[in-house]
Amino acid sequence: MKITIEKRANKEGDKQNIRLVYWFGSYTDSQGKVKHNRKIEQLGQYLYTNPKTKTEKQHNKETLQLVEAIKAKRITEAASGQHGFTNATKTNASFYPFFAQIMETKKTNESSSNFKLWQACLIQLKRHHPDEKLTFEQITPDWLEGVRRFFETQAKTKSGNLISKGTASSYFNKVRAVVNAAYAKGIINRNPLAQVAGINPGKSERVYLTIEEVRALVKIECRYDVLKRGFLFSCLTGLRWSDINKLDWSEISQFDGVHRITFNQKKTGALQYLDITQQAFNLLGKSEKQGRVFQGLKYSAYMNMELLRWCMAAGIAKHVTFHAGRHTFAVSLLSNGADIYTVSKLLGHSEIKTTQIYADIIDSVRKDAMHRIPDIGL
Known part of the structure; x- marks a missing residue:
């Protein structure tokens, strides 16, 4: 942070009001122009523009000495951490650039999913607070509560649906991580998160289809053949929409007498x-030798609606999304005796605990089945 003295002429032009300007670094806007983050402190002091008398000249001299003393005091206060300021090198980072710095550390060769979550979080955050001049001074408990409410009740996906509770929790945790990092680095001397609770992700329902329901879909015509083939392919392979959408013929081969897909998970x-x-x-x-396998498959509102219509035509009343195909694959394997470790590898999970949610579903199904045994009169 840098502090400068600024003089501003009054309307009459006979006096200059004096203020201190606190400079908190700069950023580049969407048009490529460099903008500066700053804060103004009015001192209630003035100078005569053209001092003529001895009194006016003495006034200007004493006022400038006073202002210089105030500036020196503010610099000392900033260095000691008062008013939420710290040393100059650290306070140069405003919130969004600092967020981007933390986000860059999440980019690894092994996995891009976490980095993409950070990117999505930043996009949503800027929808809530589009002002690029956002500084850490503005990161108060009230501001964080506003972000929390936005993620929970207003943030939407590309298709216009509210983001899930789990996604809201993940996004807010990233904001918390940035604020905690700023506190740890001494950018702020008080942590506003001490007064703000996180978002409970809860347990979201995993919609899946039974084998009988999948067979029913096979028999029913779908308006978009590529959607039908893609969804059923997900049910039989567990692949995500993103991987099915980008699947290329060059990634398909034969190995040891069976067809194999070799690909990088999106x-x-x-x-x-x-x-x-x-x-x-x-x-x-x-x-084919190369090219997209499922040409014409798109992530759109009308494709999502057709998926629901197709399921309803097959007598399925569940709220089915494309991702339900992946859930169907996992539940089907576990229901038919596959071990959770194997299922985890087939789904491409990096941790076994991610696959555990499907085991919990199976336990629930088995429990429900046991209670379906008819009363034998005992």
């Missing part, structure tokens, strides 16, 4: 080898 960036069944291979259509 979400994690990790290389995965996935052997698929013949019926899954049949859903790919006419084999």
Whole structure:
């Protein structure tokens, strides 16, 4: 942070009001122009523009001495951490640039998913507070509460739906991480998070289909054949929409008598080898040497609506999204005796605890099945 003295002429032009300007670094706006972050402190002092008398000249001299003393005091206060300021090198970082610095540390060769979550969080945060001049001085408990409410009740996905509770929790945790990092580095001397609670992610319902429901979908016509093939392919392979959408014929080969997909997961960036069944291979259509397999597959509102309509036509009343295909694959394998470690590898999970949610579903299904045994009159 830098502090300068600024003189501003009054309307009459006979006097100059004096103020201190606190400079908190700079940033580049969307048009590529450099903008400066600053704060103004009015001192209630003035100088005569053209001092003529001895009294006016003495006034100007004493006033300038006073202002210089105030400036020196403010510099000392800033260095000692008073008023939320710290040393000059640290306070040069305003909030968004500092957020970006922390975000860059999350970019790794092994996984891009966490970095993309940080990017998505920053996009949502700027929708809530679009002013690029946001400084740490503005990061108060009230401001954080506003961000918290925005993530919980207003932030939306590309398709216009509110983000999930889990996503809201993840985004707010990233904001918390940035504020905590600023506190740890001494950029702020009081942590506003001490008064702000996090967002409880809760347990979101995993919608999946039974094998009978999948068979019913096979028999029903879908308006978009590529959507039908893509969704059923997900049910049989566990692939995410993003990986199915970018799947290229060059990634499909034969290995040891079976068809194999070798690809980098879109979400994690990790290389995965996935052997698929013949019926899954049949859903790919006419084999080509290269090019997108599921050409025409799009993430759009009308495709999502058609997926729901198709499911309803098959007698399925669940709120089915494309990701339900992945859930269906996992639950189907576990229900038929596959061990959780194998399922975790097939899904491309980096941690077994991520797959545990499906095991919990199976336990619930088994418990429900036990209570369906009819009364035998005992």
